[in-house]
Amino acid sequence: MADNETGEYHTSDAGASLTYPLQCGNLKKGGYCVIKDRPCKIVEYTTSKTGKHGHAKAHIVAIDIFTNKKLEELCPTSHNMDVPNVSRTEFQLIDISDGFLSLLDDKGQEKSDVPVPNGDLGTQLEQQFADGKDLMVSIIASMGEEACVGVKETT
Numbered sequence: 001m002a003d004n005e006t007g008e009y010h011t012s013d014a015g016a017s018l019t020y021p022l023q024c025g026n027l028k029k030g031g032y033c034v035i036k037d038r039p040c041k042i043v044e045y046t047t048s049k050t051g052k053h054g055h056a057k058a059h060i061v062a063i064d065i066f067t068n069k070k071l072e073e074l075c076p077t078s079h080n081m082d083v084p085n086v087s088r089t090e091f092q093l094i095d096i097s098d099g100f101l102s103l104l105d106d107k108g109q110e111k112s113d114v115p116v117p118n119g120d121l122g123t124q125l126e127q128q129f130a131d132g133k134d135l136m137v138s139i140i141a142s143m144g145e146e147a148c149v150g151v152k153e154t155t
Contacts, residue, residue, distance in 0.1 A: 025077030039084035
């Protein structure tokens with residue numbers, strides 16, 4: 001509703017959280033977790049036995065899903081860790097301009113705020129687009145960030 005004095009509209013979202021808690025002992029290799037406020041994919045997970053002073057510990061090695069930096073965490077298996085809500089969506093590539101991808105989803109909505117990925121994937125994407133191929137790109141989204149993580153030619 002509009003505020004009568006200022007004319008401003010106040011809105012709220014559906015309350016979906018960026019992360020959810022999960023006991024550290026329930027994390028698995030190949031899953032996701034938050035380390036140093038970054039969404040990461042777990043590449044190595046080992047546990048140590050309970051020691052003289054208490055808890056079994058989990059040693060987690062993970063890769064940031066957006067920057068590909070390696071991060072590590074040591075956490076008691078009985079404590080909770082945040083797990084990011086990660087979504088992967090397929091989009092049709094319409095155009096590449098000023099370092100950003102113009103994309104079209106399956107509902108016909110246009111999206112143009114995803115940057116061209118760095119490295120080999122970006123080079124491959126730009127080359128195939130320049131060759132006139134119809135491309136589908138995979139966009140991964142988590143914790144308010146998005147990035148292109150894959151490309152394939154449509155048949």
